Amino acid sequence: IPSRNETGNVTFFITATDTAGNTNTSANFSYVADGEAPAIENITVTPPAPSVSDAINITATVTDNQAIKQVTINYFDGNNRTIANMTLLSGNTYLATIGPIPANQTDFVINATDIAGNSNASPQIIIALRKPIIEVNPEALNFSVVGIKQDVRANITIFNNGSADL
Numbered sequence: 001i002p003s004r005n006e007t008g009n010v011t012f013f014i015t016a017t018d019t020a021g022n023t024n025t026s027a028n029f030s031y032v033a034d035g036e037a038p039a040i041e042n043i044t045v046t047p048p049a050p051s052v053s054d055a056i057n058i059t060a061t062v063t064d065n066q067a068i069k070q071v072t073i074n075y076f077d078g079n080n081r082t083i084a085n086m087t088l089l090s091g092n093t094y095l096a097t098i099g100p101i102p103a104n105q106t107d108f109v110i111n112a113t114d115i116a117g118n119s120n121a122s123p124q125i126i127i128a129l130r131k132p133i134i135e136v137n138p139e140a141l142n143f144s145v146v147g148i149k150q151d152v153r154a155n156i157t158i159f160n161n162g163s164a165d166l
Helices: none
Strands: 008-012 015-017 023-025 029-033 039-046 056-063 068-076 081-085 087-090 093-098 105-114 119-121 125-128 134-137 157-160
Touching: 039 105, 039 119, 039 125, 056 068, 056 105, 068 093, 081 093, 093 105
Parallel strands: none
Antiparallel strands: 008 029, 015 023, 039 056, 056 093, 068 081, 068 105, 087 093, 105 119, 105 125, 134 157
């Protein structure tokens, strides 16, 4: 029988002998011992330079010598670490949509487990998030004293000097 970290076909049978010397042998049984972890490749992030207001699609190709049981993504949502299942799109391509994420950056790791319990994790991927930079001009308004039923107005201008829409 192969060790836990090896992969191979195992065929076995069972022989039983009673105290009178009678012997019986079962039919052959076979199974595959799987010691090979899934492979996680071709990780893509769309859009490639997301902003704090974008939903981010993350895809990966996940393959295994037997079958995949589960693929998850572990990511920073702006406040906490979150683990979510990835969806099988077609073939070996899995998808997760995260965000919008109200932070300067996020990171994620994809984890895959096969039906034998073998697991693999992708490297951590860090995504810098574009953000708006708001500038208000003038920075302060002084209305002095405003009387009852008196209408006071001022013009302000708001600029977005960042790399993302408001």
